[in-house]
Amino acid sequence: MSEVPSVSPSSRRQFLRAAGVTVAGALGAVGLTTACSRIDLTAAEGGGDLLERLRVTGQVKVGFANEAPYGFINRDGELTGEAPEVAKEIFRRLGVDDFVPALSDFGSLIPGLRAGLFDVIAAGMYITPPRCEQIIFSDPDYNAPEAFLVPRGNPRGLRTLDDLRAQPGLRVGVLLGAVESGYLDKLGLSDLAVTFPDQASGIDGVLAGRADTLFLTAISLRDALGRRPDAPLEVTEPFVPVIDGVEQYGAGGYGFRPGETRLRDAFNAELHELKRSSRLLEIVRPFGFTEAEMTDLTADQLCRPAA
Amino acid sequence: MNFDWRAAWDSVPRLLDGMLVALQATVLGYLIALVLGLVFALLRRSQQPWVRMPVAVVVEFIRSTPLLVQLFFLFFVLPTIGIEFSPLATGAIGLGVHYATYTSEVYRAGIDGVPPGQWEAATALNLSRRRTWTAVILPQAVPRVVPALANYVIAMFKDTPQLTAITVLEGLSVARSLGAETFRYLEPFTLVGIMYLTMALVMAWLARIVERRFGRVRAV
CATH class of the missing domain: 3.40.190.10 (Periplasmic binding protein-like II)
Incomplete structure (x- = not known):
């Protein structure tokens, strides 16, 4: 998204919401062709054993766009922010401890995920119908009123x-x-x-x-x-x-490759647990999130095109 | 990159609105620059040091600071001491005052270019100071600087995008806004470029006419 250099990060995500159609559509097409030249990532039922493979290697590759407070590299050079911190906690609970950050342009996140450059998008990405045509989303962990x-x-x-x-x-x-x-x-x-x-x-x-x-x-x-x-x-x-x-919602969640429903569902189960125990709010509060941003919306609701 | 004619066509009305704003700011600003520049030039030649010096300081101060900084102060700081103009008026004043410091130098060069014999002749004829300026010096000084003055109208026109900083949405900022909304920059930027070019060419053409009409020193 280097086309909009003079707009600050948090305003940029504002119009990303409005412009999701164009981005997801155009870049998704690129992602498709790239994916074909690589190993088939989505053959098995429910995405196969990706979660098991992540557990064996103990590593998950996380795509993010450097954008505070959603996902960014802090002064110590570590990946932090609202989305990465929540994802870290959930993957730890799933038995994957090693978090490998993969920096990407915001607009390249979806194609990158589809091409297998990383396993999950943790960038606080708004869940919008056009994006849902390209990738699958966890339920949102925040809604931005x-x-x-x-x-x-x-x-x-x-x-x-x-x-x-x-x-x-x-x-x-x-x-x-x-x-x-x-x-x-x-x-x-x-x-x-x-x-x-x-x-x-x-x-x-x-x-x-x-x-x-x-x-x-x-x-x-x-x-x-x-x-x-x-x-x-x-x-x-x-x-x-x-x-x-x-x-009008602006609700963000985590993106997975289409077909990786098993990993997504396992992720969702832990996310719901974090919500129930209010641990979620604890994790994201340092990044300026409050009760007002907590949501029970589901990805399904947000993926449905507006009537 | 493919050029989407439909998107381009749809953006034309909003872009034209923006260009109208740019034109208004330029015309108003240029009038201020023409008049204030002459005032600066004359005051700087005052025989009273207490007039000459402060004016020189002000002119050099404005000329040596960025327009953007001046716009910021005019727009965000002046209202806090109770002076508030509309965004467009603030922009025109900002442009006008900034460019007045340049035009004052142009006038100065024009005045310096009047041969000393003209001053001496005016003295010899016992013309008043006022009459010396209005009947002898300025009629010779101004025409020779018309081309240089006309230059600044185009420069000022192309500086209007800086008014975005003070919420004046002229052509280029409308184009940026359209790009942010549709994620298509090619069409609005191409169109706004053409619009600026067209209007600047028209201004240059008008300036040529003015130059031909008034730009010749009449034989005195």
Whole structure:
């Protein structure tokens, strides 16, 4: 995705959601042809014995895109982030201890997985119908609800999308190319949009009164505010945007090669166990995730094309 | 890379909106640059050091800092002390003031280029200071710098994408936005390139006309 150099990582995943169709479609086709030239990875029923093979070697290769806080290499040179940490815990429980990171462009993750360059994608990748045509997903381990960054005290009383209506002179900051400006379009509120080139200037914009709010995922806003703790701003309660009666999810999970259902199901079982025991939240909390990001959505629900 | 004509066609209306914004910012900014530049040039020739010096400092300061930094201060910092212009007005002022420092140097060169004999003649005729400037010096100084001044309108036009930083969505930022939405950059970038080229060529052509019309020093 080097085509969008000037957009910060967390905003980039915003429009990835919107643009999933193009990416998954185009790159999936590439992945298909690459896979043919390699050993057949999906012949046996349910993906065969990949899990057993991983257990024997004790190694799993993990594809990730360097993108904080979802999956990134930290200052000590180790792979960490929300997705890798959860995957590490689950594979440990499955009896695979050695975690081999494989850095990839975000857009190359799906073809790379299909070509057998790694065994699982742990990048917090949003589960979208077009991607589900290329690979299979675990159930999501988070859902990213939206929120508003507002001056402390929330003078405009913004809580949900409905609050944006009937507020004369309201200016809603969005990021250039991000999915939120699409939401405003669909609601017929595009006149309210003030488009900032990146998160940092969005925050400055709210501080300077250039916009009344910055509209982004709660995760990104918390992350941003964490870097500007002095700013007299606050993040509102996260909410799932509803447009024309349809809830808009941004839920991320782990990708497996199509056909590897046995590995995926074993992974899912452990993931559900982590959710039940609230261990999941413990693992992802250091990366800015909260109760609001926890979800019971399933991959099946998210793979179904929107009506 | 294949060129998708349909995607290209669909992006035209939004791109044209963006180009209109770029044009507005350029026209407004250029007017400011033309007038303010002359003011700077004249003030820098003031015989009062307390006028001359501060103006020189301001001009050099603005000329030696990036436009982007100035836009940032105009847009994000001025409102915190109660001065707030709309994003487009802020952009036009930013461009205008920045380019005024360049045009002031152009005017200065034009004024310096007027032969000393003209000054002496004005003195000999006992013309007032005001009349010396308006009737003798400027009518000779300005026409010779018209080509140089016209250059800056095109340079300024191509600087308008920097206004993205202050939420003004001109052509190029609309193209970037379209690319981010559709993951197709080829079509919007090609089109916006053609639009900039076309408009810059038209500006150059207009400048040529202005030059031919006013760019000759009349025999005094």
